[in-house]
Amino acid sequence: MAFPLPSSLSPSRFSSFKSCPLSFRFSTIDRLPEEPSEPAVKGTTVHRALELLYMEPPAGRTRDRAAETLEQALEEMSTDSDYVGLGLSEAAAERFAKDCTGMVDRYFGLEDPAKIHPIGLEIKLQADLGSLKVRGVIDRLELDADGELVVTDYKTGRAPRDGQVQERMSGVHIYSMMVEKVFGKRPAKVQLIYLGRDPQIIEATTSERTVAGVEKKVGAVWAAVERACETEDFRPRTSVLCNYCSFHEFCPEQGGDPAKAAEVAVALGRV
Numbered sequence: 001m002a003f004p005l006p007s008s009l010s011p012s013r014f015s016s017f018k019s020c021p022l023s024f025r026f027s028t029i030d031r032l033p034e035e036p037s038e039p040a041v042k043g044t045t046v047h048r049a050l051e052l053l054y055m056e057p058p059a060g061r062t063r064d065r066a067a068e069t070l071e072q073a074l075e076e077m078s079t080d081s082d083y084v085g086l087g088l089s090e091a092a093a094e095r096f097a098k099d100c101t102g103m104v105d106r107y108f109g110l111e112d113p114a115k116i117h118p119i120g121l122e123i124k125l126q127a128d129l130g131s132l133k134v135r136g137v138i139d140r141l142e143l144d145a146d147g148e149l150v151v152t153d154y155k156t157g158r159a160p161r162d163g164q165v166q167e168r169m170s171g172v173h174i175y176s177m178m179v180e181k182v183f184g185k186r187p188a189k190v191q192l193i194y195l196g197r198d199p200q201i202i203e204a205t206t207s208e209r210t211v212a213g214v215e216k217k218v219g220a221v222w223a224a225v226e227r228a229c230e231t232e233d234f235r236p237r238t239s240v241l242c243n244y245c246s247f248h249e250f251c252p253e254q255g256g257d258p259a260k261a262a263e264v265a266v267a268l269g270r271v
């Protein structure tokens with residue numbers, strides 16, 4: 001019996017399939033619960049602080065206001081199940097807040113938020129690409145000085161090394177394609193704003209050629225997902241990401257049993 005196809009995919013799910021098809025199966029097909037990760041929860045907190053900052057008129061987007069929006073974001077997160085699930089001690093919670101403060105501070109070293117003209121924040125989009133529905137949330141859609149659209153994605157993880165840049169840009173190029181399909185206008189530029197220890201902005205222009213390339217890559221990944229579901233063949237791919245993977249007990253590379261994942265999914269009513 002084939003695995004059911006996911007009804008839609010986000011850019012992060014595409015990336016998950018490419019990183020490790022077996023982990024993709026556990027998270028997206030079996031929908032098994034995953035341990036919250038501290039870096040991901042920090043990312044959510046900083047994204048929320050910047051979203052709140054951009055709700056201010058341009059002159060109000062100051063460092064002082066950003067300190068307040070971060071405080072609000074931390075307050076909101078204090079009851080979030082992922083944050084609570086981290087089980088942070090008082091000292092670890094202080095370090096968590098300090099790391100978030102560092103990222104918001106570094107943001108101000110990269111951009112002057114008073115000069116940005118956002119037209120949408122945390123925009124939920126869905127677009128059809130053949131039989132596939134692509135969905136995602138765009139951190140910030142803005143107009144540049146020439147009135148052209150720009151798609152911005154904040155990143156709180158490590159900035160890419162030279163050979164990784166193209167791969168890391170693929171998600172934001174998919175967002176750009178979705179914007180064009182939904183709003184009928186192609187963004188002129190996409191950018192990643194890295195707020196970790198090596199803060200930087202990585203940007204790229206878009207063109208008919210880049211959009212065609214994105215559609216081709218997305219189509220190829222989707223075809224591979226369809227094949228894997230049909231043949232029930234989701235192979236493990238070991239990498240440094242195994243250190244952060246929640247599925248060791250089901251992964252043969254870690255001495256686990258994939259068949260148990262299906263049993264757990266059924267027991268949890270996930271399939």
Ligand code: SF4
Nearest residue numbers: 020236237242245251
């Ligand atoms: S432990 Fe590694 S190989 Fe196994 S499922 Fe997780 S990411 Fe894939």
